[in-house]
Amino acid sequence: MYRSNDGGATYFLVNSFAMGATVEDTSAAPTATQLGAAKIGGTGVNGTLDGGDVYQYRYTFLDSDGNETAPSNPQTVTVSGSPGDGNGYSVVLDSIPTNTDYDSVRIYRTTAGGSDFYELDTLTMAAAASPYVDDGLTPLSTNQLDGQTINGNYTYLVTFARSGEEESRPSLALGPQNVVNGRIQLSNLPIPPTPPAEGGFPAYDKVRIYRNLSTSSDTFYLVDELDPGEDFIDTVPDSQISDLTVPGNKTIDLDGPKIDSNTLLVDVVKRDGLNFENVFEEGELSFTGYKGDRKLDTKNFTITSTTIVQELLEFIEASTGIQPSVNGNANPIPGSENSIPDETGNLSQGVSITDGRIRVISNNGVDNGVDVRLSSFTLDNNTGVLQNPNLNFGTVQEGIGQSAVSDFVVYDTLGIPVNVRVTAVLEERNGSNTVYRWFADSPDNDNAIDTGDIGEARIAVGTGLVYFDGDGNFVGSDNNTVTVQRRDVPSQSPLEFDLDFTQLSGLASDKASLNASRQDGSGTGTLNSFIIGEDGVIRGVFSNGVDRDLGMLQLARFGNPTGLEQRGENLFATGVNSGLPVTGDPGADGLGEVIAGAVELSNTDVGGNLIDLILASTQYRGSSRVITTAQQLFDELLNLRR
Template sequence: MGLQSALSTALTGMTAAETSIDVAGNNVANANTVGFKESSVNFATQFLQTQSIGSAPTGSRGGTNPRQIGLGAKVAEITPKFTQGTIEISSNPLDLAIQGDGFFIVQGPQGEQLYTRNGQFKTNANNEIVTLTGHRVLGYSVDANFDIQPTGLSPIQIPLGAAAVAQATENVILKGALNPNSTVGSIPEIIQSGILSDGSREVPVGVPEALSLARPSDVITFGSTAGATLPAGTYNYRIVYVDSSGNEGPASNIADTALGAGAASINLSAIPQSADPDFTQIRIYRNNPAVNTEYRLAGTIPAGTTTYSDSTSAATIAGNALLNEDTLGNNSYSYYVTFVNSSTGAESRPTARFGPITADSINQPRIRLDDIPQPSGTGEYDQIKIYRNVANNPTKFYEVAQIGTGVSFIDSTPDADITGNPEINLEGPPINFGMALVDVVSRSGADYNHLFDEGVLTFSGDKGGRQLAERSLTITAATTVQDLLTFMDESMGVLKSAPEATFPDSVSYGGTIVDSRLQFTSNMGIENALGVDLSAFRFTPTGGTTEVVQLPFTTVQEANGEGATADFVVYDSLGTPINVRVTTVLESVDATGARFRWIATSPQNAEETGVNIEVGTGVITTDGDGKFVSATDDRIAIGRGQSPANSPLEFQLNFNQVTGLAEDENSLAAASQDGFPAGTLTSFIITESGRIQGVFSNGSSRDLGQLRMARFANNGGLQQVGDNMFSTGVNSGLPIEGNPGGGGMGAVTTGAVELSNTDIGQNLIELILASTQYRGGARVITAVQQLLDELLALRR
């Protein structure tokens, strides 16, 4: 048995040496494998052959030891050494190294959990973090709001370029200094447009025909009839032509004749005729010989009649009409014609100015207007007014006459007789709140223009000298002047009233109509002063080209009350930037402190007609030391209209850093706000605790996931399954999960890897020892073989 057992014993030693060589070879082979843990082989003796169990000491004998012969060696354990490997920096942000105990948790091919120390990670086509061998790294994921969801392990994603994030503003911090020694706002800015008129009213169409009228000829043949009816004396005659409307032209010069005693009548023949067929009659005026300068109507003959016999005594004509000898001066005259309602006094817009027509007090002393425009007969107007300038002021037009319809007019009124009469209103009928906007007319010189039509009107005013955002109004046939006033109020953010305001109650803020003008009263303070420049209105008619609306405004009262303005941007829930402006003005001051009115406006407040851009107002109170005391109504709400963002956007204005010190100038600015616009994921970092934080293009950061790790009571009890992976073994204990750096877990170093802990020198020594052991075992077998050969040789 001895030699046979020696063979098997030597064989076990050689087998053990082979195992040592295998393990050492594996260690050396994985010397460059990241996260690899080298193994060591531990041996134990195999079964023993007991020849004697020995004896205990007695009184006569000292005792003997057992006699046992070993039967070889066996591999008792092949154990990985989980000592810390060297940490080496890498350029990959997904490379992770564990410093301390624990393993990364990954997903196996069957959905099972595996564990590894190799932190060389990358992303796949689904933006998931995976190992080099394609195993998904597990941890806590995030929900739509980027909040960690610690409800179970799942693959972690880093959606670079795909994930987007925005945050609505919740707080805005303002800082600055508001001077309590500045002027209290008590006078508002007032601006107004030019005079506008109602273009829906009837307008005289066309212009009359104007003609200078010459005197009739005074060449008349005289004769007499014998008798004693007329007393002796000198009789002077003057004739005038009369048109179909009863208007007299200028009188001829004097034609006279001497009459002796005893005449019965004076016969006029060869009476000159008018070439104008509209003059249908000739009136003959005669003097009273006793009063040579007084001419009274002696008789009337039809046009075309060239003779007339005058036998009327002076007493008889004394009650007849006097000759109108008024004449126009030596001047050029122009005219306007309007329609008028004789009952209400309502008057139309005038015709275009017509003329000038030259008058000559000697030869052509009167002017005849014919073909005068007539009212339509609707009943709105029933008479006609005629206006004329005067010689010493050609731009002043005074009422000359008011005539009925269907007649002509001959002007003979001297300038002195009309200078006290009403002047013409070139603007026309005044506008009112309820009239259609498309009927609004403005005058430029002699031209009358409709300002609006059906289409889209855009408007951009200014406030405190700062341009306001453009807003639009769709004009239809039903849009009124009041609609325009409301639209402009909303666009410029006029605050109609304010709680606890100390502004004068007599002031009516916003738009109204004054003297047929659009007039706007600003809120108190220079920073709230309204303005409308020449290009503020742009109109695009339906299917037409955009043009500037000529509706200029001028300042008729300047505001007082210094203040400050802060312009800043906030963000809604979709990350849309929203412009906000906060203006201030000193509202009141007393021995206890100062109170400043603030008004907030936003052009994006719903961005639709019917909503004012004013979004908040309140009072900032400071004490006698200039310290902030309180701010009222400091929460702002901005409607988002048709936007899918959460509406309204609400945020807090924090005025705690605003002081009431007597600085040289008022100042106000937004120090910070906590919202940000939409941004895409551009990069990420992984912290020592395994928290994955994404950095977005808008500068914000959000959690993308949480790496989880596991540790075991006995790492050596883990079962290696290849690909640097371990699985739970029967002697490893259950995995204990936790975040890196906590609960006994090692910390994570980003951008680094843990190298293999293989000690090549030690493994080479062990390789030499194992090969020596192997050769020794071979020599034992050789020796036994020689002994067996000697034993077999005894047969010979």
């Protein structure tokens, strides 16, 4: 393992999208009605209120609840005539506008030469069909005309509220409604639901109306707050609601109330535009995370109607091997620098909820960075079609910190292989030491002591520190032990083994490395062969490369070997004159030695004898050829003499 010249660490951090919880009753079907300007009827004539005076008239329609439409355009009348005609000094409105969709029509008029309109009279639709005489005897009321109208293409959202409580998410997307010099009436608005006995959301007592601007369809501003059951008529111009410096003006939080650790998983919703849908259902949730770009083993989590968000957080933390700092630990895992905008203070590793988002803060080091991808979650809701809940995790802060990774296999007492990954991360450098922290994970950790699926998912199996001096030499470590629980198998539990860091060095390098060079464990194997040593030990050689002592030969000697009784071939037994046997190991107490490879039931060295036979045969053939040659020489000499 090596270290670079970089120091410090920043934790890798990912966030999901903001999630809300379903709390509203949207069974009501809200409606929007456009209240346009009333069309102008006939022109008033023959008036003698005061000869030559100028008046203006405007008209509105009213429904049975008293909701008023936008007013008509002004109608200007100049009084003319004489007191002697049939109408005297008065104004006759002989064509008042009518609309059978409404119950009545209201007449507004100015004072002579004035510009402000005040209510003059309210007529039924039947009465409005006849000419109306304004003779000055009916005084103008103090009810001034609200001539305000709106222009634009609008969509409305409705939320529930209560003072001091968090506002609900939008329960209505109504529109768009296009209006020109008119008004929009919203009716049949949703009624706040009754909260369940066990709680979950407040007892809302207000209904809030939000609307977009004619120039922007994405941002919604508060228009009004109503009591439940009220209708609403929108006459508010964009300029009045879009100025957020005015007290009371605000924009809507489309995500609504954020989830917390106690929110039921089946109530968690996500927003797509203005639509909301549930993220989770009851079923079996599979999770496959990534750590340092390495794929982790898939872990399963059961979602029921009572499963809460906190259980999911614990499951993610357990199945990704994030190790939190333990209070009271002699060397607690340190926090991380926080480079997130608008946030201060250090970050603590773990999985939590922040502003409705699932926040995953990894342990320090690049190779400890946890990543949750689009395909990480798979949900089987027993319908035959697998779903992929997408929580839209995105990187908020990149991890920084030199690290190295080593994967190896260990074996439990039954020879079952157990996968282990060790990640070493540079944690600190000071004037005298360089300190690395190691983290151990094992997907085969069976931590059944925990409840539910959390224990089965827990893969963190150890952590500790390794110290190097200024020359990069190993100084020591505060913990070497890795503990893997084996409660769900018949092996001895826990499986504990020590990591030997003594061969490590802390020298400078562009990239750190960490490798497991040897181990003293092995898997199961079958006996392939055996050998007998000169010490009499019988050693078995197994298919997994391991050799084990299977037994040991014992020798015996007798005071009178000739008194042994022969039992056939070269087998002998204790006889009456042999004396008692003296037993022991080969080579001890004059018992003799064991010759490895000798033929059983024989005291003949077959190999030596075979060699001797070959030598004798070769020598015989050589001698016979010498004799033959000598005889031929003698014969030749005799022939020469003759």
